[in-house]
Amino acid sequence: MFFHGKVPKSKQRKVPKVKQEQYDEWLKSIEAMKPKSLRPMVVAKSPVVTGVLVRETQKIKSLDTGLLPATKPAPKVYTGSAMKGIATMHKSNAVPVFSDEQAKDISSMRR
Helix, strand or coil: CCCCCCCCCCCCCCCCHHHHHHHHHHHHHHHHHCCCCCCCCCCCCCCCCCCCCCCCCCCCCCCCCCCCCCCCCCCCCCCCCCCCEEEEEHHHEEEEECCHHHHHHHHHCCC
């Protein structure tokens, strides 16, 4: 269980008079260096927009390489008669079987 109380603020320490006087003199010297003939800042009114705004930059066409678009390749299908079947190893891993020995080996590898 926590109890929160007031945390006393630290007292502000007084600056010695000598240091304060030196600081005041320094500020006065800085004020003397600032230019006093600054013109007041004038804010220009924004012009009234009439009509349609048009983009001023030129439109650059993309480069035409002359290549045809990429197409999907034909699906790869095994059409030969050498494969005897598909075996399933652990974690549903399908493996092609080409001989009876491979089938026996794969069946003995199962868990």
